[in-house]
Amino acid sequence: MVKKMQRRPRRDESLSREQIIAAAIELLDSGGESGLTFRNLSERLATGPGAIYGHVANKSDLLEAACSAVIGPGVDLQAKDMSPKAAIRAVALTMFDAMDAHPWIGSALAWAAGKSTMVSVLERVGQQVHALGVDPDKHWVTVSVLLNYILGVGGQNAANAQVARAREAERAEFLSTVADAWLQLDPDRYPFTRSIATQMSVHDDRADFLAGIDLILAGIESVV
Incomplete structure (x- = not known):
């Protein structure tokens, strides 16, 4: 029997832009710019890319928001x-x-x-x-x-x-x-x-x- 792949449970509450930026900063701190992908971010936040794109346009926008939040x-x-x-x-x-x-x-x-x-x-x-x-x-x-x-x-x-x-x-x-x-x-x-x-x-x-x-x-x- 083929085992079904386990999926991470999706979050129930809605995401905020601030939560997305905070998670992006964590990924950047641990893996640099190459570690910040929408796939990694989706896994970190237990959500789909669509929920993230509702708050940030692209990676460039996300990097800018992360810089702004930090400095x-x-x-x-x-x-x-x-x-x-x-x-x-x-x-x-x-x-x-x-x-x-x-x-x-x-x-x-x-x-x-x-x-x-x-x-x-x-x-x-x-x-x-x-x-x-x-x-x-x-x-x-x-x-x-x-x-x-x-x-x-x-x-x-x-x-x-x-x-x-x-x-x-x-x-x-x-x-x-x-x-x-x-x-x-x-x-x-x-x-x-x-x-x-x-x-x-x-x-x-x-x-x-x-x-x-x-x-x-x-x-x-x-x-x-």
């Missing part, structure tokens, strides 16, 4: 009680922490320049650049530098963390190994690398990220 509240902060520099730092750290916790955000935002979440980030940073007194002719390049740094460094930090977890490597042990390798380099050919080996072994990624933002802001102030 939107922090990016859309009220900056009226902050200085422009403090507001830029706050947005930058919100993005850094979000990408650290959810590594898929960096690549998702990189392909979503015209979407509302990325436009919100652009607007928030852009308003503060304007408030710093940057010449309007330099708005584009200044904001581009800041956003490229935020997405690039934040994304690379998240990628490094993923690699370390995949290798089951402890951060301190990994950095110590790299530092030891640097110290063994030819002192005549690599004097600078050897000189910062001990600093590299104990550095804090988040603090270094913010120091980079401060360097950019100092450069902006020097030409205003």
Whole structure:
């Protein structure tokens, strides 16, 4: 006798957009963008694809909604009680922490320049650049530098963390190994690398990220 395939019980209650987005974030966190499919989402929510399509148009729409749910509240902060520099730092750290916790955000935002979440980030940073007194002719390049740094460094930090977890490597042990390798380099050919080996072994990624933002802001102030 042929055994019947067991099906997961369908949910009785109706789905909300928020439930769908929350489940999508869980799938993204566990499997990255490739793990987010409507089939996987349907299984996670114990429903059919039709119920999901009633709330989101496609995967791109779902990714945008997930990004917005994760970083939107922090990016859309009220900056009226902050200085422009403090507001830029706050947005930058919100993005850094979000990408650290959810590594898929960096690549998702990189392909979503015209979407509302990325436009919100652009607007928030852009308003503060304007408030710093940057010449309007330099708005584009200044904001581009800041956003490229935020997405690039934040994304690379998240990628490094993923690699370390995949290798089951402890951060301190990994950095110590790299530092030891640097110290063994030819002192005549690599004097600078050897000189910062001990600093590299104990550095804090988040603090270094913010120091980079401060360097950019100092450069902006020097030409205003």
